[in-house]
Amino acid sequence: MANTAPVLTVQDFFDGNPDVLFVRFVVVDHGSVLRVSVMPRKATLQVAADGSFNTNMSVFAVGITVFDTANMQALQVGVDKIVPDWTTLKVCSFYPSHAIVMCAVREAGKAEASDNDDGGFGLCPRSILAKQVLHAQQAVGQDILVGLEIEFLLYKPGTSDFTRPATAHANFNSTFLYDDALTRVLDDIAQTLAKADIDILKYHPEGMGPGIFEIALPPYGPLQAADTAIYCRETIKTVARRHGYEATMCPFPFEQGNVYQCLQASVSVSDPAAADYFLSGVLGSLAGVGAFAMPSVLQSDQRLACTASRQLASWGYDNKSCAVRERRPGLWEMRFSDAAMNPYLTFAAMIAAGVAGIESRRELTVKPVPHMLDPLKVSKDELGITDSIPASLEDRLARLADDNVLKAALGSRVLNEFVRLKRSEIEIASGMTVTEINERLRLIF
Structure with missing residues (x-):
């Protein structure tokens, strides 16, 4: 007998x-690009009845690069299926005639359940994260929460010089409030998110340059946090455009200089008695986690100079110069991630590394950094700092491919396919100018 519950759920909605006249079915692929199908009510109800609908390729989760070229080595015969999670169905408060539903992706020819334990969802980012959340609960009794700080640049299209940033800084500076037009954009973003039951804690200008702002969000379960990050991206970019601005969360929106926009995750565990083990696990796999958290082809030694201290596998009590800032035992701000990341994969990697640390009772040998960290002067031996996130994406990918902890937790196929996708992007970017790369990434992120 067919399951009528989804149809009733959608009809009630x-x-x-x-x-609401249309529904956006959203899959976030490994490159953190939103792949969307928009359907009217009748077609949406049919999807609810069928349980899924076909894509145009396989493997959909890794089949397209961030530059919208086919990742030919990953493609196979058949078409994947898009499976909506109807519990995420909500009105697009930024475009009220549309609703949005987050979806999983099941590979071609795979049944809903199979002996290989993934049911065809082995490369689906949402499914990968859901599996790690469940493992944390069942294996070590930890409920994970994730809070977000999202940074973005507001600019007027056609009037901004992206060759270099302006020289003035505006960290928490009230001068932005003098611009009524800019304040209206930010107020509208906050109010639009509130209509979607996303109550921001605050917004403020960031110190990297004029026009850069941050919104802080309360903690959610990891899957909801990742969904919220995507919803915020769509909201910020749509609302900004309605006011005549463009918004981008591109890590390096300018072609020169060290303006680096982050999307930082504050991760907490429910039982702080195991906090040091979790932290040790994250630091032990920081280079591999960094490949997920910092996946942009724009990142290099020169571009990351402004955050070099945060690349060291370091931590400190409320020390914002470290890769991991401990706010209290069991609550850490991961200060090395940005909005080019796929939040599902990045949170999954953070949780997997931390939970592995708890399972192995990994000793925390890295000492807390008691001062602002200067990567050129720090005594790594005294602090026990033995590793860092490589500056180049290729080197980060190499470290991810060799990370046995993440390989065991996420599966070698997940790591291999992610690495292959990103290496394909590196190859494509090598034939592009910095201007062309920036224009593409500002549009997507």
């Missing part, structure tokens, strides 16, 4: 939201 339509009945309660008569202005």
Whole structure:
């Protein structure tokens, strides 16, 4: 007998939201690009009845690069299926005639359940994260929460010089409030998110340069946090455009200089008694986690000079110069991630590394850094700092491929396919100018 519950759920949603005429079915691929199908009500109800719908390729999760070229080595015969998670169905408060539902992707020819334990969802980012959240609960009794700080640049299209940033800084500076137009954009973003039950804690200008702002969000379960990061990206970019601005979360929006926008995750565990083990696990796999958290082809030795201290496998009590800032035992701000990351894969890697540390009772040998960290002067031996996140994406990918902890937790195929996709992007980018790369990444992120 067919399962009618999804149809009833969707019909109830339509009945309660008569202005919604279309639904956006969203898959976030490994490159953190939103792949979207928009369907009217009748077609949406049919998907609810069928349980899924076909894509145009396989393997969909890794089949396209961030530059919208085919990742030919990953493609195979058949078409994957998109499987909506109807619990995520909500009105697009930034475009109220549309609703949005987050989806999983199941590979071609795979049944919903199989003996290989992934049911065809082995490369699906949402499914990968859900599996790690469940493992943390079942294996070590930890409920994980993730808070977010999202940085973005607001600019007027056609009037901004992206060859270099302006020289003035504006960290927490009230001068931005003098610009009524800019304040209206930020207020509208906050109010639009509130209509979607996303209540931001605050917004403020960031110190990297004029027009760069940050919104801080409360903690959510990891899957909801990742969904929220995507919803915020869509909201910020849509609302900004409505006001005549463009918004981008591109890590390096300018072609020169060290302006680096982050998307930082604050990760907490429910039982702080195991906090040091979790932290030790994250630091032990920091280079591999960094490949997921910092996946842009723009990142290099020169571009990352402004955050070099945060590349060291270091931590400190409320020390913002470290890769990991401990706010309290069991709550850490991961200060090395940016908005080019796929949040599902990045959170999954952070959790996997931390949980592995708990399972192995990995000793925390790295000492807390008691001062602002200067990577050129720090005494690594005294602090027990033995590793770092490589500056080049290729080197980060190499470290990820060799990380046995992440390989055991996420699966060698996940790591291999992610590495292959990113290496394909590196090859494509080698034939592009910095201007061309920036224009593409500013559009997507």
